[in-house]
Amino acid sequence: MTDRIIAMLDKGGSVCRERWTRAAARGVPHNGKTGAPYRGANVLLLWEAAIEEGYASNVWLTYRQAQSLGAQVRKGERGVLCAHFERRARERRGEADEALSEGSVDEEAVTPDAGARAGVLLCLPFWLFNVAQIDGLPLEVVDMGLAAPMESTRAPVERALRLLGGCNATIRHGFDQAAYLPALDEIRLPWPRQFTSAEGQCATALHELVHWTGHPGRLNRSFGRRFGDATYAFEELVAELGSAFVMGHCGLVDATVEGHAAYIDAWLRVLRGDRTAIFTAARLAEEAFAFIVAREMPALAESASGEGA
Structure with missing residues (x-):
């Protein structure tokens, strides 16, 4: 099974993300x-x-x-x-x-x-x-299998914003690249106008939100000495899988996580060195996905025509 996951990753990170996101939708x-x-x-x-x-x-x-x-x-x-x-x-x-x-x-x-x-x-x-x-x-x-998985036809960007708003993470703009800083417990993003699209901005923010779930005050995601120098790359694999789940949930099937470094080679080294690593990564990604979706803000009901504020 690990060999099959490795074969998927060998196709390239963008290919895997697109395929998994479309499937998640x-x-x-x-x-x-x-x-x-x-x-x-x-x-x-x-x-x-x-x-x-x-x-x-x-x-x-x-x-x-x-x-x-x-x-x-x-x-x-x-x-x-x-x-x-x-x-x-x-x-x-x-x-x-x-x-x-x-x-x-x-x-x-x-x-x-x-x-x-x-x-x-x-x-x-x-x-x-x-x-x-x-x-x-x-x-x-x-x-x-023919029932539509989406609970509504609302725009993917709206659904992504409902997830981000429901989690109430600290998000600051004005930085040259996207990142989550555990010591400050904050997500940093470029200015919205620097993204190529609203979908790309949401996809990037959701990727960092998966990292945010690993904070000690939330899911307390840690790996001890299991992965050694590859610990950071393994966390990125968890975020890659988790964000694919979340983006599929929102319907962001064509969005791209922008300004994100490629970790394919590091992931492949981890998976080839630890034949059970993919099972751990998938489980942790699933936990992060469930944590985020459980906090999704409800959609606002459409106001009755002519009803006063």
């Missing part, structure tokens, strides 16, 4: 039988597969789940390999496999001492098929 992949969303690195893999194959739906099922619904995966179709991490005693693996077949696919952090703390850390593989690969599905399962 269609919603988080979820299970067609249980309705549960998929988590962590599995989201990236399912998004990439949907884009590569041109699937219109973000609904997925295991082979057994499709059969249980009276449907059949077409002959010759290939599933997407995903991973489920679970801490439990080794002798209960059979129970874990049974639960997995029912679509329990929550991911947890992978840490070097996890097994010592809670017995054995199992990495259980499972394969998913998109509804486009399955014949005979009930109409209600097919329709799950």
Whole structure:
């Protein structure tokens, strides 16, 4: 799975960001039988597969789940390999496999001492098929993937501003490049007129907002000595994934994070040196995304025509 993520990044940072953001705009992949969303690195893999194959739906099922619904995966179709991490005693693996077949696919952090703390850390593989690969599905399962993921048709810039306003981060303008300064707990941006578009300004601000979530007073994101000199680059990977989730949520599918250095080479070194790093990065990005979206300001209801202030 790490090799597949590396292959995605080898296409270039701008390519990955655009692909993941466009996929995020269609919603988080979820299970067609249980309705549960998929988590962590599995989201990236399912998004990439949907884009590569041109699937219109973000609904997925295991082979057994499709059969249980009276449907059949077409002959010759290939599933997407995903991973489920679970801490439990080794002798209960059979129970874990049974639960997995029912679509329990929550991911947890992978840490070097996890097994010592809670017995054995199992990495259980499972394969998913998109509804486009399955014949005979009930109409209600097919329709799950056709519902519009956006709760409104409001402009992407408006949605981004509602996220930024809801988080109430300290944002200062007038600097030559975008950055988040943890010591001052503030986001610094160039003047709005220096951005090529309002969408680019919002995308850049949202990227820095993901960094902002890692402050000790919020999610307290820290990596100890795990990544050594690559710690900064790893945090940038978390922000890259997190901002793709957030930009997709807003519908900023064509926006670019402006004035941002490329960290592709550093990310590739981290992932090749630590085969579980992508699972940690995806989990932390998902936590940052949830933190930001939970604070989204509500949309103002349209005033009745002629109503006084």
